[in-house]
Every structure is written in structure tokens, then in C-alpha cells.
Amino acid sequence: MPTTAKSASSPRCDVKIAVVGAGIGGLSAAAFLERHDHEVHVFESSTELGEVGAGIQISPNGSRLLHQLGLEEQLATIGTTPSRVVIRRWSDDSQLSETPLGPRARQRWSAPYYNVYRPDVIEILKSACERSTIHLDHRLVRVDVESTRPVLEFDNGESCSADLVIGADGIHSRVRHGLFGEQSTRFSGWVAYRALVPRERVADLAVEVTNRLGPDAHIVSYFVGRNQRFLNLVCISHDPDWSIESWHEPGDTEVLRARFADWSSPVRDLLERVEPNVFRWALHDRRPLDAWSRGPVTLLGDAAHPMVPFMAQGGCQAIEDAAVLTRALDEGRDAEHALDLYESIRRPRTADIQGRSFANATSFHLADGPEQKRRDDAYAAISARGDDVLANFDWLYGHDASTQTWPDATV
Ligand SMILES: Cc1cc2nc3c(=O)[nH]c(=O)nc-3n(C[C@H](O)[C@H](O)[C@H](O)COP(=O)(O)OP(=O)(O)OC[C@H]3O[C@@H](n4cnc5c(N)ncnc54)[C@H](O)[C@@H]3O)c2cc1C
Known part of the structure; x- marks a missing residue:
């Protein structure tokens, strides 16, 4: 469970892994991570899952x-x-x-x-997240990636620090914005x-x-x-x-x-x-990014590699990301090495699929x-x-x- 800090200026909670977004990608990540004994907190902007x-x-x-x-x-x-x-x-x-x-x-x-x-997919993924804590009504407004531990700030006034932050908050990801600044779709x-x-x-x-x-x-x-x-x-x-x-x-x-x-x-x-x-x-x-991570903050699913749906792969690639990220955290020497491992096999594959999906528009039409x-x-x-x-x-x-x-x- 998150610990509550005493000072008003310090983060109110402190978690091991914070996943931002409870879509297909975020819930898949939580489900894989908890099976590898990670403590996961998922922060979702909506007031209900769906x-x-x-x-x-x-x-x-x-x-x-x-x-x-x-x-x-x-x-x-x-x-x-x-x-x-x-x-x-x-x-x-x-x-x-x-x-x-x-x-x-x-x-x-x-x-x-x-x-x-x-x-139905969200319902069954939720059922696979038995040990993760899902915080609804938590819209991320800012992630501070400069401090020693990243700090997440939500629109309800709460904030949280984490050992690792996974931005699974979709194509308009705030985590991506915190990492790499404004980039239009x-x-x-x-x-x-x-x-x-x-x-x-x-x-x-x-x-x-x-x-x-x-x-x-x-x-x-x-x-x-x-x-x-x-x-x-x-x-x-x-x-x-x-x-x-x-x-x-x-x-x-x-x-x-x-x-x-x-x-x-x-x-x-x-x-x-x-x-x-x-x-x-x-x-x-969006065009493929050259990197998805900075320090202990990374991206997953549409936040990392949004694609047009002409190969029907965006959701499946988010699930693949979740599986690989979990393995990388098991095998990496530390968080940064783990995120290097994660990106090393996920970026080439998803960039390829992003490109092929876009190209299909020409051929289909x-x-x-x-x-x-x-x-x-x-x-x-x-x-x-x-x-x-x-x-x-x-x-x-x-x-x-x-x-x-x-x-x-x-x-
Ligand atoms: C028409 C169409 C057809 C498609 N067909 C397929 C298909 O057949 N197969 C397939 O695999 N993919 C398909 N896709 C792609 C697929 O829908 C996406 O790739 C997939 O939903 C991405 O999942 P995600 O969890 O990364 O992001 P999202 O589904 O966008 O989930 C992001 C979550 O983060 C939450 N969130 C957003 N901002 C914040 C914030 N600031 N703070 C907290 N929470 C936040 C959102 O509420 C949401 O719950 C299709 C897409 C489209 C548009």
C-alpha cells in the first residue's frame, strides 16, 4: 500500500511501480507485473473502468x-x-x-x-489484476522526471512518487509529454x-x-x-x-x-x-520515437507507438510490450538496464508495424x-x-x- 507522507509539500504516496492508464496496455502490464511479484499501482483518469x-x-x-x-x-x-x-x-x-x-x-x-x-477485454484483464491497486479518477497532469524519484501529479490534487513509472496513457500520453515535451500527432x-x-x-x-x-x-x-x-x-x-x-x-x-x-x-x-x-x-x-524512456520512466502501448489500425495490431502490441517489460525487469541489472532491454526488442518491432499499418492505407485504397x-x-x-x-x-x-x-x- 502507498505510504502517506507527513509534509504537505512532499508526495502523498510512495509506490514501487506506477502504471498510468488502465486501458488494454496498462491492465496487461499490471497483470504481468503482479505475476512476477511486483507491487503495482494503476492510475486511471476515468471514474470507472471500461x-x-x-x-x-x-x-x-x-x-x-x-x-x-x-x-x-x-x-x-x-x-x-x-x-x-x-x-x-x-x-x-x-x-x-x-x-x-x-x-x-x-x-x-x-x-x-x-x-x-x-x-469484455477490459473486464477479463481487470479480473487478472487481483493484487494491483487501481486508482480511478486520477488524471495525470504532470510527471516530474527530473527528481531522483519521478513524481506524478493528478488533477484531484494528489501526488505520488514511484520507483518506476510506466506511461500507458494512450496516444495523448501525459507521460510522453513529460519525457519528451509537446509533439503533435x-x-x-x-x-x-x-x-x-x-x-x-x-x-x-x-x-x-x-x-x-x-x-x-x-x-x-x-x-x-x-x-x-x-x-x-x-x-x-x-x-x-x-x-x-x-x-x-x-x-x-x-x-x-x-x-x-x-x-x-x-x-x-x-x-x-x-x-x-x-x-x-x-x-x-505518430512517427516512431528514437527512445521511449528516461531514467526510470517509460512508455507502453499507444503512448509509445500509436498506429493507424490497418493491421489491427495496436492493442496486441500493447500486450506484447507488457510481457516484454515484465521480463526485462526480471532480467535487467537495474531499472535503466531493464528499460534498455525492453526498448531493444520492442522499438524495432513496433516501428515496423507502425510503418506497415500506414502503408496499408495506400494499398487498400x-x-x-x-x-x-x-x-x-x-x-x-x-x-x-x-x-x-x-x-x-x-x-x-x-x-x-x-x-x-x-x-x-x-x-
Ligand atoms: C478504429 C480502430 C480499430 C482498431 N482495431 C484494433 C484491432 O482490431 N486490434 C488491435 O490490437 N488494435 C486495434 N486498434 C488499436 C487499439 O485500440 C489501441 O492500440 C489500444 O487500445 C491501445 O491501448 P492502450 O492501453 O495503449 O491505450 P488506450 O486504450 O488509449 O488506453 C489509455 C488509458 O489511459 C487513460 N488515460 C489517458 N490519459 C490519462 C491521464 N492523463 N491520466 C490517467 N489516465 C489516462 C485512458 O482513460 C485509458 O483508459 C484499433 C484502433 C482504432 C482507432
């Missing part, structure tokens, strides 16, 4: 780590295992490629590919329209991930929630004039339908089934023409390889962050 009602894909590189947290059974209860990923063409819905998932994914990568409802020019369609309205659709590609836009859909309660629909459209990041910003269903009015009839039919509660979110990212034909031929060739197609994803989904070795130079 996530917006939307979907997220947890690929095997993420699910295998959640299994290590003892969440295998709970994950299987909340997760939907799509049978495959299908890529379709915007104008006639013809199939461009197919990647089998379901049992084949599990067999190849020893962990399932899941589609899940975000609030990069607006991608893409906007995500998001809707959850109740299963009864789409019961005829297959349980698979569908990615429909067209000029300047694409649409991803998959089922989420216990008993596949909803179809999660994310429609990405180029809209450089709209840059507001908020899961709660209302979007107009009619505008969404009008945007895709010249797409195939299955798309138009699907959008007709969307109820009015559509939200829109402008997609931002090609206008019809020779380049688009070359892309579609490449998809067809990959699909024709049958099971081998999964080999293309070994580097991503087969990656086990819990066993990856440190580069020689850092050990």
Missing part, C-alpha cells in the same frame, strides 16, 4: 500472452473465432483473397485468432465510421472477417461479444477535413450510406441494416487501374497457395514476446 462499445481483433501474438495470464477460458467465452479473413472488391463484392483462420490459425500459431468486444486523413449491428439484423452473415477494399475507402466487419452479439462494422473513408479523435463523436448514418452509395449491393444492403448510432473517429498516429490490378493479382496468387498463405503471417502472429531473446549488445 472501453467504448466496439470490437477489436486479438490475433495469436496477443491471445497467447493473455493465455499466459490465465485468461484462456475467459477469452474463449468472450471471443469469437472467425473462420477466415476474406478480402473483397468494392464494386461487385467479388472475392480477392481468403486467409483461413479458425482451427488452422490455432494449429499453426498455438493460439487462437479472436474477435472480441472491447468492454499526425492526422492520417482517414476517418473511421463505427457501428455495432445487433446480431438479429445480420444473422445471415458468415462468422468471418471481411475486408472490402475500394478507392479511398475500405470496410471491415466481424462479429463480437458473447454469443456473437454484434457485427462490428468499421468503415474507413478519406476525409481530410475531419480530424476529431473521439469514440463518442456522432456520425450520420445517412452520410455513411451516401459515402458508399456506389459500392456493391451487399455493402449497400449491409449499411441499410445499421441503426442510427454511428460514431466517427479521425485516425491519428487504390483507385481502379493498373496498380489495383497488380495488387489484386498478388492477392489471388497468395490465396492460391492454400495453407501456405498463413506462412506470410508467421512473423506477426507466430511471434512469442515471452521468449524472444535480447540482442547481444544489450545483455
Whole structure:
């Protein structure tokens, strides 16, 4: 438990590890750290734990780590295992490629590919944080990284010092700001329209991930929630004039339908089934940082490496960060060496995925023409390889962050 200091000018509490932010990254970090006997305090700005009602894909590189947290059974209860990923063409819905998932994914990568409802993920991660203390209603306003021990100041007037600070406070991280100063995010020019369609309205659709590609836009859909309660629909459209990041910003269903009015009839039919509660979110990212840490203060998840969601990896990479950071703290000679180890394997991988995610926008959104034909031929060739197609994803989904070795130079 935190100790209370006597002097009004000194920090009110004093903890070993302070995690700022109780999203997927922060809770994963707490869950891994407490299993390695670390005392963890999580400080979250919201007054209750939760996530917006939307979907997220947890690929095997993420699910295998959640299994290590003892969440295998709970994950299987909340997760939907799509049978495959299908890529379709915007104008006639013809199939461009197919990647089998379901049992084949599990067999190849020893962990399932899941589609899940975000609030359910937070719920099970919270259940894995039995020994950590979660402080709600603690919005970090400042972190003093200059003092011998970092000091966190919250908007409720409280403050706390810590041996180690992990900033898991998302793309607009205050911890990142404390470490490296003001750096603006990069607006991608893409906007995500998001809707959850109740299963009864789409019961005829297959349980698979569908990615429909067209000029300047694409649409991803998959089922989420216990008993596949909803179809999660994310429609990405180029809209450089709209840059507001908020899961709660209302979007107009009619505008969404009008945007895709010249797409195939299955798309138009699907959008007709969307109820009015559509939200829109402008997609931002940041360029990879040269360092994530200073002294005993570091970053994790979107605070460290925000990415556009065109590889569905931001959350999974946050889980990988959490697993590696915990190992690094076990193996490092001291906190700074541990953070060197952590960065040595996390920065290259996440920077690569940030770059590939951004590049996918170009490839997904090609206008019809020779380049688009070359892309579609490449998809067809990959699909024709049958099971081998999964080999293309070994580097991503087969990656086990819990066993990856440190580069020689850092050990
Ligand atoms: C449309 C879309 C689709 C996506 N799909 C996928 C997908 O399929 N698969 C996938 O893996 N990823 C996906 N992502 C990315 C994923 O959502 C993020 O990468 C992931 O949520 C990052 O988790 P995090 O814990 O690092 O940050 P966040 O989820 O942003 O959590 C940060 C937490 O910190 C808290 N906080 C913020 N500021 C403060 C403060 N000052 N003080 C205290 N607390 C604070 C917040 O309230 C929040 O709880 C998608 C993203 C988008 C936008």
C-alpha cells in the first residue's frame, strides 16, 4: 500500500511501480507485473473502468500472452473465432483473397485468432489484476522526471512518487509529454465510421472477417461479444477535413450510406441494416520515437507507438510490450538496464508495424487501374497457395514476446 507522507509539500504516496492508464496496455502490464511479484499501482483518469462499445481483433501474438495470464477460458467465452479473413472488391463484392483462420490459425500459431468486444477485454484483464491497486479518477497532469524519484501529479490534487513509472496513457500520453515535451500527432486523413449491428439484423452473415477494399475507402466487419452479439462494422473513408479523435463523436448514418452509395449491393444492403448510432473517429498516429524512456520512466502501448489500425495490431502490441517489460525487469541489472532491454526488442518491432499499418492505407485504397490490378493479382496468387498463405503471417502472429531473446549488445 502507498505510504502517506507527513509534509504537505512532499508526495502523498510512495509506490514501487506506477502504471498510468488502465486501458488494454496498462491492465496487461499490471497483470504481468503482479505475476512476477511486483507491487503495482494503476492510475486511471476515468471514474470507472471500461472501453467504448466496439470490437477489436486479438490475433495469436496477443491471445497467447493473455493465455499466459490465465485468461484462456475467459477469452474463449468472450471471443469469437472467425473462420477466415476474406478480402473483397468494392464494386461487385467479388472475392480477392481468403486467409483461413479458425482451427488452422490455432494449429499453426498455438493460439487462437479472436474477435472480441472491447468492454469484455477490459473486464477479463481487470479480473487478472487481483493484487494491483487501481486508482480511478486520477488524471495525470504532470510527471516530474527530473527528481531522483519521478513524481506524478493528478488533477484531484494528489501526488505520488514511484520507483518506476510506466506511461500507458494512450496516444495523448501525459507521460510522453513529460519525457519528451509537446509533439503533435499526425492526422492520417482517414476517418473511421463505427457501428455495432445487433446480431438479429445480420444473422445471415458468415462468422468471418471481411475486408472490402475500394478507392479511398475500405470496410471491415466481424462479429463480437458473447454469443456473437454484434457485427462490428468499421468503415474507413478519406476525409481530410475531419480530424476529431473521439469514440463518442456522432456520425450520420445517412452520410455513411451516401459515402458508399456506389459500392456493391451487399455493402449497400449491409449499411441499410445499421441503426442510427454511428460514431466517427479521425485516425491519428505518430512517427516512431528514437527512445521511449528516461531514467526510470517509460512508455507502453499507444503512448509509445500509436498506429493507424490497418493491421489491427495496436492493442496486441500493447500486450506484447507488457510481457516484454515484465521480463526485462526480471532480467535487467537495474531499472535503466531493464528499460534498455525492453526498448531493444520492442522499438524495432513496433516501428515496423507502425510503418506497415500506414502503408496499408495506400494499398487498400487504390483507385481502379493498373496498380489495383497488380495488387489484386498478388492477392489471388497468395490465396492460391492454400495453407501456405498463413506462412506470410508467421512473423506477426507466430511471434512469442515471452521468449524472444535480447540482442547481444544489450545483455
Ligand atoms: C478504429 C480502430 C480499430 C482498431 N482495431 C484494433 C484491432 O482490431 N486490434 C488491435 O490490437 N488494435 C486495434 N486498434 C488499436 C487499439 O485500440 C489501441 O492500440 C489500444 O487500445 C491501445 O491501448 P492502450 O492501453 O495503449 O491505450 P488506450 O486504450 O488509449 O488506453 C489509455 C488509458 O489511459 C487513460 N488515460 C489517458 N490519459 C490519462 C491521464 N492523463 N491520466 C490517467 N489516465 C489516462 C485512458 O482513460 C485509458 O483508459 C484499433 C484502433 C482504432 C482507432
